[in-house]
Amino acid sequence: MRRNIYSQRPEDDDEEMKEELNDILKHYHPDIVSQHWMEERYCILERRQYKIDVNTTDGFEVGVYPYLAKKACSLIHRYYCPPDTTLPDYAIANLNRLANEAIHLYNSKEGSNYTVVRVIKTMTEVASGTWYYMTFQASLPFRRCPCRTFEAKLFEHLPFPRSYIHIEFVRLKIEAGGSSMMHQQPT
Secondary structure (H helix, E strand, O other), X not given: OOOOHHHOOHHHOOHHHHHHHHHHHXXXXXXXXXXXXXXXXXXXXXXXXXXXXXXXXOOOOOOOOHHHHHHXXXXXXXXXXXXXXXXXXXXXXXXXXXXXXXXXXXXXXXXXOOEEEEEEEEEEEEOOEEEEEEEEEEEOOOOOOOEEEEEEEEEEEOOOOXXXXXXXXXXXXXXXXXXXXXXOOXX
């Protein structure tokens, strides 16, 4: 369960937090410090939680950080997480294309025959192209075969002169208990 980082009271801030906040606020004109104090504080709290999210999930599950997003140029963020975020059909088709590329690589390495059933969620990070942290379900073509959940980290380079996809890895998603995730195929 994610804690509410905004509920932390200012008087409970640690010394590192107070020092960092003072260092940021000294660059503001004294007349407007009070207008920006809380926003800068929230930005620091979000950055701390963001680092925890990235380190514990390898970038596959990050929260929504509105204050940090205003200031950070390269930030992993939620791109497609139904029902919270939706995309037009062409963008979903692109995610399915990327998931198919990833499962094709997995199949060729493992000698399997998985096919993508659906993309569950995708986080992205922009940097001379786009990093995709995808979670998707795939199944074998046998009847009553449960879906397996996969994670893939892909990079789609900018199309100059042509785009191409680099798949850093594709793997079965491991649950907290240590076993790979299986789901019944959607009907």
